[in-house]
Amino acid sequence: MTAIGADVAETSLALPDGRALVLGWASMTDRGLRRDHNEDSVLAALPYFAVADGMGGHAAGDVASDAVIRRLAEEQERAESGFADPEGVEPALELAVGDIREETGDLELHAGTTVTGACLTLVSDRPYWAVFNVGDSRVYQLRGDVLEQVTVDHSVVQEMVDAGRITRAQADRHPDGNIITRAVGVGDAAEADYWLLPVTARLRLLICSDGLTKELADAEIRGHLLRADDAATAVRDLVVHALENGGRDNVTAVVVDVLRIDPAEDAPPVPRRRGLRR
Template structure:
């Protein structure tokens, strides 16, 4: 029996939070092309805003113009390299932007096949049958220590080094993303988010607020509002993507 074709719906929200003067997050998506991107910039002056904006634009452009026969992992790597080169070159031209960079997490969907790729500690989650699962691995100092068994999850959450990331777009002349492939099922929800959400809300609360039957935009706004109520110490950005028949 043939499997019913999936299509996708999406909603997004971004907020500077309660402590930051500006929003260094950026996001973009094209439902038509099945591309969704969240970036969390870093750098003095306007560096973070510029880095995240460049990265989103470059990744969307490369993925939108991709050859349909090209394998997505290769295209994803090309897109990240293009974004990295653009951010790095911009930082080299302006001393005020030196050292700027950005995290990146992206989702590409083609029917029931889903690819997720990331650099840094912005994350992708999947909510399936009420259960939330993190699909990406953080490129951060503490999370790598947790994976090596040298630090507990609890210690990582309290560590003064929890903001240190080990991979970013634009800070070096080359960077490689992780890329993962999954099969989507009807009803699956994918959440792309910056760490302004995950630093404020535990996974159990994200799971609770993401679930239910409310419109996607209400659920997305609810996550941002909850992160602000929990402290809002960083910029908060979410894209929620749902697979439907």
């Protein structure tokens, strides 16, 4: 298990139009009740927030999730003025694949990892979350009282749902629920899917491993996110209740809050950066 960044933090950064974007976040990870090791890894350092859920024998999953998070952390360190270039995600994942194979290739451990997350970027000088995903870890957004799953699982059961063969409720109980169809480090270099979310005041993001979503239904997740006054309370409540519901896997959660967007006449200008095209 690798954790990079602050467990709890709050910061303000200047937007190109002179306003100040105020963010708060918190992260938490737990081994769970039935696992010997925690093979999840987490990055919570502006402008990158990510969770990686490793898999493979003899702690190979820990190696894989560590590789992905460390490569994304390198992108985080390159970011200027708190904003990222999302086009750096794909090269980081490619480098992580090489790291994983170098560490485990001779052992034939079939190491791999999911990774999902969001980085803060600028598009036409406006702030957006660039969400990325490989595998079945998830990103949710809570706008007002509406919870939406942003990412789409790369899994056998998701393909069944898309084909109309089973319902979402059936997918949650399906025996093939743990089989994913895309991972970093398994097979060819995995290509991430991307989404752009406009950054607005009071938006709350949840980034989590499937150890959380296997124990909590979306309605329960929504309830915890709505009730929690701050990010630290939200992640604690989510992880604790996932453990109370069985804790069959490692459980990791990151909550990022857009606390407010304030006027900031004295804020320094932010250099223009190239982001994802809309």
